[in-house]
Amino acid sequence: MSVAICHIVVSVFLYADDILLIAPSVSALQTLLHVCEEELRLLDMQLNIQKSVCIRFGARFRVPCKSLALLLEVLLTGTVSCMYLGVYFVSGRIFKCCFDHAKSQFFSGHLMLYSVR
Secondary structure (H helix, E strand, O other), rough: OOOOOOOOOOOOEEEEOEEOOOOOHHHHHHHHHHHHHHHHHHHHOOHHHHHOOEEEEEOOOOOOOOEEOOOOOOEEEEEEEEEEEOOEEEOOOOOOOHHHHHHHHHHHHHHHHOOOO
């Protein structure tokens, strides 16, 4: 009797016009980025280069990432933090998120709404 083990790998998260690509290595991310760009091209769409960044997690998070080349000959640069759907991701040895910005926006909106005049 043999047992089949099924592994599911999720590398692309989509919400409206926001895309998050996740890969285990820079070369795998480069491949995933080219596939994503090609699919967008077929839909007559393209990436917004000004909003696109690369962030690194894991033991080598301090090692600068080589710039990722887009099909348009533009390079994506690395960063130490980025935002996706209102949540900030912070580069580090382990994956971590920072909710401070979302909390401050919530409390400032709450104070503005319920302040006594």
